[in-house]
Amino acid sequence: MSYFKLNLKTLRKHKSLSQSALSDELSLTRSTLSAYENGSAEPNFKTLMRISDFFKVNIDRLLRQDMSKLTDLELKKIEEGYDVDLRGKHLRILATTVDHDNNEQIELVPTEAKAGYTAGYSDPEFISELPRLSLPFLDQNRKHRVFPISGDSMPPIPHGSLVIGEYLDDWSQLNERQPYIVVTREDGIVLKNIVDRVTKDGVLELHSTNPEYESYEVHIKDVLEIWRFVHFISKDIPDHNLNNAELSKQVSLLQRDVRKLMDKEK
Structure with missing residues (x-):
């Protein structure tokens, strides 16, 4: 039994909105x-996603849980963006493509499609139009996707590289300060090291390996997808050598970060 019609009415009234x-x-x-509210019609997938985004409720809850039994406080928490399914136990949508043998394929998000990915990541039609790659050295039992990365914030990975990510369904298993491809509503596709502060503060702390870039926070409700970094492809050979001036600059930046951490402890 779907609770959609009841939940839609419950959520609408909670927000004090007329039809x-x-x-x-x-x-x-x-x-x-x-x-929709009287059950004589049902929304298509795109409309369901739009309703889910508007009320900040995951689709599984919207369809399967009687939300009329939730308290006003619980509904308010959901309205504030705390309906986050970290473990992927509920429905987390991943649009994908398969070959004629029903094996999942590896899609490449080209640079020209990068800006549109945050809008089309869950749209099967958008994903189906992406080019596909064959990378036999990857684990065939895992879902992978290839993303373009720009900038110099994550050395030794050069600007213009393609990074290969393994889809992460369970967000509670993040390894701190390990690289992940994080897709967010505001920043799009970024490659960063992660410090998990979701339980305490509801945020992920994103760090660059280049100390010239300061870390920043992203609220977990703004995260669309997380992919574990696996490999990168580049036509450039990473340069690991630093001259004295660059080394001195990086030491100064590290000292600055240490001072900031010490100030926070006070």
Whole structure:
């Protein structure tokens, strides 16, 4: 039994919205929204995703849990963005492609499609239009995707490299300060080392290996996908050598970071 029609009505009333106001927010007609609420019609996948995003409720909860039994405080927490499924026990959507033998393929997100990935990452049509690669050295039992990376924030990986990620379904198993490809609503696709502060503060702390770049925080509700870094492909050979001036500069930057950490401890 799906609780969708009941939950839609519950969430709408919790936000004190009329059917007309909510239908405007969701780009629907009032009659369509009314049909959803009385169960005479069901939304397609794109509309379901739009409703899920608007109310900040994961799709599995929207369909399978009777949210009318939640307290006002619990509904408020969800409204504030705390309906985060770290372990992937509920429905986490990953659009993918398969070959004629039903084996998952490795999609390449080209540079020109990078900006559109945050909007199309869960759209099967968008994903199906991406070019595919054959990389037989990868674990065939894992899902992989290739992303373009720009900038010099993550040496020794050069600017313009392609990074290969392994899809991470369980976000509670992050290895701190290990590189991950993180897809967020605001920043798009980034390669960073992660410090997991979700349990304490609801955020991931993202670090670059280049000390000239300061770390920053991303709220977990703004994270769309996480891929564990596996390999990178580049036409350039990474340069590990530093001259004295560069070495001195990096030592100064590290000293600055140490002072900041000491100040936080006070």
